[in-house]
Amino acid sequence: MDAPDHHLVQHHQLPQYRLKNQFLAVLQALLVVQEDHLRRTARVEQPMAIQYAGTGHKVLVVLFCGNTTAHCGEGCQSGPCTGPPAEPAPGPSPAPPAATPGSFNIVGQSGVPAMHAGLMPNGRVIFLDKLENYTQIKLADGYYAYSSEYDPATNTAVGLSYETNAFCSGGAFLPDGRWLSLGGNAPLTFIDPTIGDGFTAIRYLSRSATDSSLNGQSWSEPGNKLSTARWYASAQTMPDGTIFVASGSLNGLDPTVPTNNNPTYEILSNEGISSGTSIPMEILVKTQPYYMYPFMHLMVDGNLFVFVSKSSESFSVSTNTTVTNYPDLPGDYRTYPNTGGSVLLPLSSANDYAPDIIICGGGAYQDITSPTDPSCGRIQPLSANAAWEMDSMPQGRGMVEGTLLPDGSVIFLNGCNQGAQGFGLAADPTYTALIYQPSMPLGQRWSTGATSSIARLYHSVALLLLDGTLMVAGSNPVQMPVLTPVPNQVPSEDYVTEFRVEIFTPPYLQGNNAYLRPTDIRLSSLTVTANGATFLITLTAPTGAQQVQVVLYHGGFVTHSLHMNHRMIVLDTTGWVAGATAQTLTVTMPPNSNVAPPGPYVVYCVVDGVPGTGQFVSVS
Numbered sequence: 001m002d003a004p005d006h007h008l009v010q011h012h013q014l015p016q017y018r019l020k021n022q023f024l025a026v027l028q029a030l031l032v033v034q035e036d037h038l039r040r041t042a043r044v045e046q047p048m049a050i051q052y053a054g055t056g057h058k059v060l061v062v063l064f065c066g067n068t069t070a071h072c073g074e075g076c077q078s079g080p081c082t083g084p085p086a087e088p089a090p091g092p093s094p095a096p097p098a099a100t101p102g103s104f105n106i107v108g109q110s111g112v113p114a115m116h117a118g119l120m121p122n123g124r125v126i127f128l129d130k131l132e133n134y135t136q137i138k139l140a141d142g143y144y145a146y147s148s149e150y151d152p153a154t155n156t157a158v159g160l161s162y163e164t165n166a167f168c169s170g171g172a173f174l175p176d177g178r179w180l181s182l183g184g185n186a187p188l189t190f191i192d193p194t195i196g197d198g199f200t201a202i203r204y205l206s207r208s209a210t211d212s213s214l215n216g217q218s219w220s221e222p223g224n225k226l227s228t229a230r231w232y233a234s235a236q237t238m239p240d241g242t243i244f245v246a247s248g249s250l251n252g253l254d255p256t257v258p259t260n261n262n263p264t265y266e267i268l269s270n271e272g273i274s275s276g277t278s279i280p281m282e283i284l285v286k287t288q289p290y291y292m293y294p295f296m297h298l299m300v301d302g303n304l305f306v307f308v309s310k311s312s313e314s315f316s317v318s319t320n321t322t323v324t325n326y327p328d329l330p331g332d333y334r335t336y337p338n339t340g341g342s343v344l345l346p347l348s349s350a351n352d353y354a355p356d357i358i359i360c361g362g363g364a365y366q367d368i369t370s371p372t373d374p375s376c377g378r379i380q381p382l383s384a385n386a387a388w389e390m391d392s393m394p395q396g397r398g399m400v401e402g403t404l405l406p407d408g409s410v411i412f413l414n415g416c417n418q419g420a421q422g423f424g425l426a427a428d429p430t431y432t433a434l435i436y437q438p439s440m441p442l443g444q445r446w447s448t449g450a451t452s453s454i455a456r457l458y459h460s461v462a463l464l465l466l467d468g469t470l471m472v473a474g475s476n477p478v479q480m481p482v483l484t485p486v487p488n489q490v491p492s493e494d495y496v497t498e499f500r501v502e503i504f505t506p507p508y509l510q511g512n513n514a515y516l517r518p519t520d521i522r523l524s525s526l527t528v529t530a531n532g533a534t535f536l537i538t539l540t541a542p543t544g545a546q547q548v549q550v551v552l553y554h555g556g557f558v559t560h561s562l563h564m565n566h567r568m569i570v571l572d573t574t575g576w577v578a579g580a581t582a583q584t585l586t587v588t589m590p591p592n593s594n595v596a597p598p599g600p601y602v603v604y605c606v607v608d609g610v611p612g613t614g615q616f617v618s619v620s
Contacts, residue, residue, distance in 0.1 A: 089331030089375035090392040095446035098435050100507035104452040104472070108155030108501040111137045111148035113481065114474030116169065116559040117461040118179055120207035121600050121616045122215055125150045125463065125471055126160070128181055130167030131188050131195050134481045135159075136499055143192050149216060150473075150501065152465055160205075162219040164198035170233040170248075170293075171557035172565050175241040175270050175598035177618060179205045179557070181219070182268075183230035183248055199229035199251075202272060209526070209616045227266045228278040232292035232336060235557065237565050239302055239593035241270030244317055246306075247284050247292050255289035263291050267317070270598075279320060283313055290333055293560055295342035297567075300353040302594045305381050307342060307359060308335050314381055326381065329388050331362060332373040337421040338363030339561045340373065343402040343410055345438045346551070348570035353595045356380050356438070360412060361397040366420040368427055368492060372396030391442060397430050401561040403462050403470060404568045406551050406604040406611040407508050410436040411449070413472060414456035414561070421458055421560065423479045424491020429455035433504060452502060455495050461558045462504070466602060468611040470504040508610050516542045518583075518605050518612040527618050530589050530596040537573075537585045541607050548576045549606040550587050552596060553614065569596055589619075 112135040116128040129135070129146045137145040137159035145159025146166070167185035174180060184198025204220045230248025238244055246265040253260040263284030267275045283306055284291045290309035297305045303323055304315045310333060314323040334340045340361030347353045360376035374396040377388035393400075399415035412434040419426035433449030456462075458477035462470055475498035478491075486493035507513075524536035537550065550573050556565035572588040585605075590596045602614040 089373065090390050092374040092395050093392045093443075093446070095394045095434070095448050098447040098449050098507055100510045100513075101449040102433060102507050102510055103450045103505045105503050105505070106454075106500050107503050108150070109136060109157065109499045110150060110473050110501050111135065111157030111159060111499070112146055113459060113476035113497055113499070114461050115459045115476065116166070116171065116181065116557065117463055117471075117473065118171070118173075118557055119463055119465065119555045119602075120179065120205075121177055121209040122207045122212070123152065123209075123466050123616075124207070124215070125152065125465075126179065126205060127157070127473065128166050128169070129476075130185065131165045131192055132481055133191050141194065143194055146195075147219065152467075152471065155501070158216050160216070160218045162195070162203055163221040164196045164201035164203070166198055166201070166203065168232050168560065169198070169201075169203075170230070170235040170245065170564060171559070172235040172237050172243050173554075173556070173599040174243070174272050175620065177206070177208070177600045178272065179207070180235070180243065180268075180272050181205075182235055182245055183226060183233045185231050185252055199231060200225040200227075202226060202268075202274070204272060224273050227274050227276045228262055228264065230262055232560075234294050234296050234562065235564050236296040236298055236304060237597040237599055238298065238317060239597050241598045243268035243272065244296070244304065246281060246296065247294055247308075249292065255292070258288060261288055261291065263288060281315075282322065283308060283311060283315070287311060290335055293336040293339065293562055295335065295359065295562065296564070297342075297344040297355060297357060298594065298597060299355045299382060300347070300594050301382060305355060305357060309333055312379075312381075324381070324386070326379065326386055327388060329359060329377040330390065331375045331377070332364045332371075334359050334362040334373075336560065337366040338370065338398055339421055340398065341400045341402040341412055341561055343404060343563070344567050345410070346404065346408050346568045346570055347590075347595060349572055350570075353569070353590065354380060354382050358402070358410075358436070358438070360393060360402065361400040361415065363398040363420050366422055366425065368419045368425045370398070370418065370420045372398040372415075372417055372419070389442065391445065393434055393446060394448065395430065399426070399458060399460070399561050400430070401460075401462055401558075401563065402436070403464055403563065404553070404566065405464065405506055405508070406468060406553065406568070406606050406614075407549075407609050408438065408570075409506075410438065411462070411470060411504070411506065412436060413462045413470070413504070414460045416457055422491070423458070423477060424489065424493060426457045426477055426495070427492070429457060429495070431455070435507070449507070450504070452504075454498060454500060454502060456498070457495055459560070460498075463555050463558050463563075464553070466614045468506065468509060468604065468614070470506065472502040472504055473500075474498060513610050516608065516610045518542070518545075518548075518607040518610070521605050521612050521615065523603060523615060523617065526616070527620065528589055529620050530591070530593045530598070532591045533589050534586050535589070537587055537603075537605060539583050539585070539605055539607075539612065541581050541583050543581060544579055545581075545607045546578050547608055548573060548583070548585065550585065551604050551606065552590070552617075552619070553602045553604055554599065555602070565597075567596075
């Protein structure tokens with residue numbers, strides 16, 4: 001393997017990287033401003049949220065503070081604080097160790113830095129990265145691969161090519177199973193002249209559960225473009241299979257200057273073709289500069305729950321209107337560049353598929369000195385008088401990401417206890433898995449799991465595999481790959497580009513549980529419809545098994561602690577016979593596409609809390 005010149009881009013400072021690679025003089029000046037402010041305004045509930053311009057020409061301090069008394073201070077829209085916050089965010093809460101904590105195991109090499117990831121219908125994982133001056137794989141043309149296909153069965157990766165720089169893109173699955181990557185950043189022709197401008201790019205990747213000839217095929221870019229440039233855009237599949245694409249930077253420059261920003265949305269057809277129109281979105285406009293990579297979840301009423309910065313709303317795409325404004329979430333910023341984790345908790349008929357959303361972690365400003373937020377807010381947006389129920393993790397975490405498990409629990413992984421998103425802006429990695437049990441009473445939901453030996457900071461990913469384990473990869477918190485720590489650098493190069501791939505084995509597969517899986521699982525159809533239709537599942541259960549749960553699971557597009565489109569639906573079943581080994585279940589699909597928008601999903605059968613190997617189905 002060729003050794004990387006990890007200072008290459010630092011010797012060619014490019015405008016589109018200034019948001020992430022701040023200059024020392026600007027940082028020092030801003031820290032002085034911040035410290036002086038905190039001395040003079042002891043009433044302020046939290047540190048100033050600073051967005052560093054990094055241009056060398058000016059120092060800007062911009063605050064978006066929300067609209068409640070929990071978010072106030074000099075420079076905020078709501079003015080200085082006149083008293084304590086109406087509802088202060090809770091501090092860290094101790095969590096007991098889990099009786100079965102799970103385990104981490106290093107299994108392979110990713111081939112490319114794992115900035116984006118997704119589980120494909122062939123059971124393999126696609127890693128997608130930005131243009132780099134080094135990866136572990138070279139393509140036939142002699143240039144490095146910036147995407148790879150990783151096979152969990154063999155723990156090997158093959159390189160895939162693309163045509164445009166996918167740096168910090170968004171994405172989603174189309175109804176036909178193709179995976180989309182949307183937007184990106186500018187070309188770096190002095191590194192690789194074969195890669196073009198990605199700001200308006202739409203990339204397509206096809207994989208199949210039944211057609212192995214697609215394995216290893218590269219990205220397709222037929223020339224379809226977004227209507228406007230988008231770097232750091234989020235995407236959500238709608239009930240009709242169209243793709244809602246929101247936010248992003250127009251050019252990668254200073255987000256405190258509105259002309260650099262794209263606080264709009266556009267709609268792609270169910271074939272992934274843009275409508276050609278970008279429409280302003282009020283919540284993105286008002287939350288600038290904290291407007292990129294918003295959290296979005298499709299709700300049972302067909303509207304979107306949209307969260308950005310500290311604010312959230314129910315948004316009707318069909319009428320382009322805000323349906324409901326929700327109270328601001330107490331605490332620090334929760335989205336880029338201080339992203340926490342957002343999870344739509346499992347949906348079921350037991351509560352009419354009502355959404356229940358948790359958001360954890362975050363931070364105060366974009367610098368390595370930023371504290372991180374231990375608090376979590378949980379909200380049922382469609383309930384009467386929806387409000388945030390506050391909880392907290394054992395420690396503050398930025399860049400933490402939550403992944404649903406088939407048993408209904410959530411695993412929170414990765415991130416840091418100090419710092420923010422950006423190159424060299426994180427310290428104090430958080431290595432321990434946190435286990436969240438949504439159905440437990442408040443104050444009893446958190447426990448600590450196993451501890452990894454690998455720092456997973458900026459540009460890390462975690463996602464569920466067919467066998468019920470989690471793949472954990474990435475961490476590339478430097479402008480270009482660094483294989484050995486370089487001390488005393490600004491931005492920091494204390495943490496290297498991480499190619500090692502881990503498997504986290506959840507508690508439900510630890511020890512003897514690994515031998516208690518349901519087996520011989522067969523579905524009567526691999527094409528199912530979200531209209532209340534039924535299908536059959538036959539399986540062999542362990543001797544004496546008492547309960548079964550069947551879930552419909554969509555892992556989505558994973559990047560920057562966001563799991564775009566991530567959802568899990570508990571399906572109604574009949575036919576289970578407690579204690580029998582041979583089982584035949586009648587399974588009922590969700591009532592409509594608001595609950596399960598079209599695309600590829602995995603069906604997991606969970607017997608007495610232990611999942612069998614999942615199988616991909618196509619939901620229409």
